[in-house]
């Protein structure tokens with residue numbers, strides 16, 4: 316890594332060691348495994364895009380920001396020759412750069428172009444949809460209340476499409492203080508990975524103040540975020556403890572912990588790795604719920620299940636609330652191989668990482 320490389324949050328890996336103990340509890344030990352969980356179509360496409368870029372153009376391939384918010388995925392791609400940078404000015408002129416699944420503002424696209432970089436845009440199409448909405452409403456001179464977290468890359472990218480028209484609303488509490496120029500021309504949009512319930516509460520409060528507030532043309536919170544929240548709500552009702560596999564900077568993973576606690580789980584924790592599961596979390600726990608964020612490869616979930624199995628939680632029941640079969644085609648620069656033949660994964664990239 317160069318000094319310009321992205322500084323990755325180092326996951327907290329406590330010093331528990333040895334396997335978890337199989338201590339007695341009241342009741343039968345079991346795991347409720349949420350489904351859907353893990354990789355969404357946008358994450359799968361972005362990860363495959365970096366892998367294909369490495370195959371097609373050779374290492375190194377530069378990636379602006381973490382391609383997806385999962386430390387394991389980022390480390391794996393680094394080992395294959397990807398170099399993660401904070402900004403495009405850290406990329407050598409003329410090199411290939413992949414934009415992450417969270418999207419970029421036009422200013423970043425222009426900066427890459429000015430530098431002569433060959434950009435490959437792995438922005439999730441569902442994020443691009445929100446960008447287009449922002450552009451359209453700004454063109455019609457609407458003020459856009461963008462519900463999302465200040466500083467999150469996706470929010471920076473969306474806001475950057477129409478900086479003079481966007482105001483960020485971070486939480487329901489913000490709805491009480493946000494000011495608009497013309498209450499008759501206001502629309503709300505949102506980050507794709509928020510809590511559905513909290514976002515609806517923010518909208519309710521905004522509408523109390525601005526009755527003419529317009530809704531987005533379709534849901535901005537994406538199908539994957541919604542499906543994972545519905546599944547964990549069902550699991551949480553019957554779980555003493557919920558474990559969410561996902562990184563600290565993964566918005567949808569952090570939301571899953573909150574949603575689990577709001578819907579009946581007595582405790583909920585997020586872990587990057589199975590080794591972070593703490594013995595004391597299991598004290599008196601008969602039923603453990605398990606899920607994972609949209610940027611998490613299934614192998615990390617299986618490692619948690621293995622750990623739990625060693626502690627007596629070997630009975631695993633899947634709780635499925637939806638089927639998912641969405642796939643997105645790869646960025647256009649990667650749909651053909653070096654000989655011009657169409658790539659087998661061009662129209663959807665199940666990466667086989669599970």
Ligand code: SF4
Nearest residue numbers: 355357358439507537
């Ligand atoms: S979480 Fe949703 S918006 Fe984000 S990459 Fe996945 S499908 Fe796209």
